[in-house]
Amino acid sequence: MIPPTCPLLPPEKRIPFFRSARFDILLYITVLLLSGLVFHLLMDSGEAQYPWDWETVPQYIISHTDGHWQAGLLLQGLGVTLQIAAVSLAGAFCVGLVTALLRRSDAPAARFLATLYLEVSRNTPLLIQIFFIYFVLGPVLGINRFWAAVLSLSCFDGAYAAEIFRSGIESVGRGQFEAAKSLGLSPWITWRKVIIPLALRKILPPLASQSISLVKDSALVGAIAIFDLTQQGKMIIADTYLTFEIWLVVGAIYVAVTAVLSITVSMIESRVRLQ
Amino acid sequence: MKLQKAVTALLLVTLTLIAGTSFAAEEKGKLINTIQKRGVLRVGMDIFKPWAMKDSTGELVGFEIDVARKLGSDMGVKVEFMPTAWDGIIPALLTRRFDVVIGGMGITEKRQRKVDFTTPYDNGGQAIVANKKKAEGMNTLEAFNTPGVEIAVKLGTTAADAAKKTFPKATLRYFDTEPAAYQELRNGKVAAVVSQAPKPAFEAIDYSDILFTPVAGTFTKEPIGMALRKGDTTSLAFFNNWIKTNDQWLKERHHYWFETRDWVTDELR
Numbered sequence: 001m002i003p004p005t006c007p008l009l010p011p012e013k014r015i016p017f018f019r020s021a022r023f024d025i026l027l028y029i030t031v032l033l034l035s036g037l038v039f040h041l042l043m044d045s046g047e048a049q050y051p052w053d054w055e056t057v058p059q060y061i062i063s064h065t066d067g068h069w070q071a072g073l074l075l076q077g078l079g080v081t082l083q084i085a086a087v088s089l090a091g092a093f094c095v096g097l098v099t100a101l102l103r104r105s106d107a108p109a110a111r112f113l114a115t116l117y118l119e120v121s122r123n124t125p126l127l128i129q130i131f132f133i134y135f136v137l138g139p140v141l142g143i144n145r146f147w148a149a150v151l152s153l154s155c156f157d158g159a160y161a162a163e164i165f166r167s168g169i170e171s172v173g174r175g176q177f178e179a180a181k182s183l184g185l186s187p188w189i190t191w192r193k194v195i196i197p198l199a200l201r202k203i204l205p206p207l208a209s210q211s212i213s214l215v216k217d218s219a220l221v222g223a224i225a226i227f228d229l230t231q232q233g234k235m236i237i238a239d240t241y242l243t244f245e246i247w248l249v250v251g252a253i254y255v256a257v258t259a260v261l262s263i264t265v266s267m268i269e270s271r272v273r274l275q
Numbered sequence: 276m277k278l279q280k281a282v283t284a285l286l287l288v289t290l291t292l293i294a295g296t297s298f299a300a301e302e303k304g305k306l307i308n309t310i311q312k313r314g315v316l317r318v319g320m321d322i323f324k325p326w327a328m329k330d331s332t333g334e335l336v337g338f339e340i341d342v343a344r345k346l347g348s349d350m351g352v353k354v355e356f357m358p359t360a361w362d363g364i365i366p367a368l369l370t371r372r373f374d375v376v377i378g379g380m381g382i383t384e385k386r387q388r389k390v391d392f393t394t395p396y397d398n399g400g401q402a403i404v405a406n407k408k409k410a411e412g413m414n415t416l417e418a419f420n421t422p423g424v425e426i427a428v429k430l431g432t433t434a435a436d437a438a439k440k441t442f443p444k445a446t447l448r449y450f451d452t453e454p455a456a457y458q459e460l461r462n463g464k465v466a467a468v469v470s471q472a473p474k475p476a477f478e479a480i481d482y483s484d485i486l487f488t489p490v491a492g493t494f495t496k497e498p499i500g501m502a503l504r505k506g507d508t509t510s511l512a513f514f515n516n517w518i519k520t521n522d523q524w525l526k527e528r529h530h531y532w533f534e535t536r537d538w539v540t541d542e543l544r
Contacts, residue, residue, distance in 0.1 A: 031285075135455075138464075139462040144464075223451060234430055234431075234449070241366065241389050243363075
């Protein structure tokens with residue numbers, strides 16, 4: 001039996017190695033070995049093996065007491081995270097839109113302000129911004145924890161959103177503006193019916209990844225003692241030392257949330273598509 | 276072409292991992308032997324004034340630093356400090372990041388289940404400091420045990436446990452670092468901070484215009500020990516012996532760091 005990948009076969013009868021079945025088998029074996037290795041590393045950490053304890057984990061997610069279901073600490077944290085993320089998303093959207101428009105404005109002062117804000121926001125770590133807004137501006141302006149977190153997240157992700165909006169609007173091209181003008185359309189109608197629908201297609205994918213980024217960034221708000229998902233995770237671990245189990249669960253919850261967000265956005269994307 | 280590259284990369288990763296784990300030096304046997312062979316004692320701690328602090332040049336100083344340095348020199352090895360976030364310090368010990376925790380760690384039943392403690396070499400207690408405006412008129416422990424009262428603590432400490440036990444009706448706000456908790460108190464966002472003495476008293480003195488001590492002294496008492504991974508009785512016996520031998524020296528050091536303020540400078544307080 002001549003192997004189908006034998007290089008001596010004429011080219012029309014020969015299957016390149018990388019498209020043959022034997023290659024697939026090799027790939028599967030490699031993946032199996034890799035996962036076996038990872039499993040081995042996790043399970044058998046030498047003398048001091050990590051004592052896995054999954055039994056005490058479910059009570060932190062959801063518990064059934066007195067005949068009704070009650071959200072555990074982690075789900076409560078998730079509620080806070082979703083609350084902060086939702087409000088911050090709206091905030092970032094507004095901040096981004098305003099900044100993008102300011103950047104395109106004719107007034108140099110407006111452009112300068114917008115650029116200054118963008119540079120500061122994008123070049124300082126989010127954690128620093130959270131601490132600054134809460135511990136420094138907070139007492140002065142009387143901002144409470146929740147709004148300090150929302151403000152920081154909105155400003156930080158708003159800067160990136162602004163650039164996304166701006167590139168989306170600029171990608172529409174001057175031709176559209178000119179055509180609309182020549183047809184006698186008012187600026188409002190131009191924006192609403194011509195520019196925004198076209199820009200939206202370009203804006204949605206990066207905006208989707210930005211909103212996923214925002215959900216993950218919200219994990220930092222625990223630094224100002226907000227009981228969000230990550231902070232609840234830390235609190236449970238401080239009490240029980242179930243490090244691996246809790247962090248795996250928290251990670252899985254974040255993945256679930258961002259997956260739902262991702263799917264929602266791709267559904268919206270398919271609706272605004274041209275064809 | 277792309278697939279070929281991907282597969283080659285994958286195979287290389289597998290080979291590296293296999294090679295890596297087979298070379299990973301598994302430190303079996305008694306801890307003290309490993310330390311002697313290595314020539315370095317790795318100590319896990321976190322910044323807790325005055326147990327361990329950084330002075331203006333970035334050097335670590337404090338009661339626990341002195342203890343660890345003497346222990347290292349008595350063993351004839353160098354000491355390497357690994358500052359670790361307190362709420363992750365026991366997991367870090369269990370995953371062999373360092374050999375021992377010498378950082379003012381209170382011996383508790385909860386911790387005893389995961390690590391082995393030496394005999395106590397010091398005693399600590401929790402104290403409370405409050406904000407004059409937010410905690411006006413509150414002069415007893417009971418006053419703070421009311422719903423709506425917010426108390427800031429550091430995550431993972433016996434202070435947090437003590438606060439939960441003593442003030443179950445209050446809301447606890449957990450911070451990663453003590454300075455953040457104290458900043459919160461000074462900003463008037465929480466009524467009080469619970470942390471290990473003598474820090475609360477020092478804070479009340481330093482900020483006497485906005486803070487005060489509602490209840491003097493400590494309201495809990497807890498022994499402090501060094502934490503080791505479970506199962507190594509030989510090494511545990513060694514450390515216990517060292518503690519017993521150096522009892523006088525430990526008492527003297529405790530007096531210097533906790534009962535005097537001789538070490539306080541403008542940068543270090």
